[in-house]
Amino acid sequence: MSNVELEQKVNQLLHTESFNDTVINGLQVEGRNKIKQVITGVTACYDLLNAAIRLDADAILVHHGYFWKNESAVIKGMKRQRLKTLLVNDINLFAWHIPLDVHPKFGNNAKLAELLDIEVKGSVVHPLVLWGTIKHPVTADSFKNRLHIALGREPLHCYANNAPSMIQCIAWCSGSGQRFIDNAAAFGVDAFITGEVSEQTIHSAREQGLHFFAAGHHATERGGVQALGDWLSIQHGLKVIFVDIDNPA
Known part of the structure; x- marks a missing residue:
């Protein structure tokens, strides 16, 4: 090619x-x-x-x-x-x-949903912020552990005292999507996931009654390039190798 x-x-x-x-x-x-x-x-x-x-x-x-x-x-x-x-x-x-963030099959958000077993229902902010549900409600600690296992890193978890005791409805945006936390809170989800965190994000989570998870910009955006590489390999016969250069951010 x-x-x-x-x-x-x-x-x-x-x-x-x-x-x-x-x-x-x-x-x-x-x-x-x-x-x-x-x-x-x-x-x-x-x-x-x-x-x-x-x-x-x-x-x-x-x-x-x-x-x-x-x-x-x-x-x-x-x-x-x-x-x-x-x-x-x-x-x-x-x-x-x-x-590569927003593609419904190969995008980072779509692959993150697959990884976390979230059923995509629609968008909070089209096309960058999706929302969906997991089959069974889980505690925040259980969901934090799911993120840790899926992405291979400990996520930052911040929440309000009046945040839901169980998590089922979730919004997410891979990478640096922390600016969308107010949109997620207004939409009414139990939790919001993105890659990064800013100082004001913590206050938004605490004051608007939801769970916030910062799971890593790099970690939440590995899925798209891997899926695209698989497509190039399977559909077009190229030899494709994913190289993961670790980044704690």
Whole structure:
């Protein structure tokens, strides 16, 4: 498959043209034309680039790439080293951000729901924040443990004294979705899950009577690139390897 074909096929799959994103989606750095082996990961950090070199990859596919809106255009320091590494080694870099968050099958939110056995019912803030239910109500400690087992890290849990004693109705947004906690509280869910936490998030949870879980930006956004990599492998015969560069945030 050529790099142009890969970009076209994933853009079509994820309906990339439908989104007004804060970053370029698709091919961000052009490398060799022919692609046989792809490395997937959450973020195009230097360690992931070096893993691609060691594994003789033709392309890297990530959720967090480069060239964000309002980012300095100057190529120096860390940015220079990353781009130099890609260009010298002739490796393609592909990135899909919001399209890979919200896709109903391959998106980070959809995969998080599968992982936690949540039945998706609809959206709180379309298309970024979903809500759904688990089959049987559980205590907050039990649900916290479910998150810990599913994502491999201890989530931060904050709650109000008047928060529900049992959790069944849940809203979630992978990554840095803590700004949506007030929407989740107004919607009336028992709990809200996202990746990160801000100072004001804690007060919102305490004062609005719901359970809040910050389960890790990186941890909540591994599912999308893995699902997309599986699709490229099964449907298009590419060799795809997911490389998990651990990040505690």
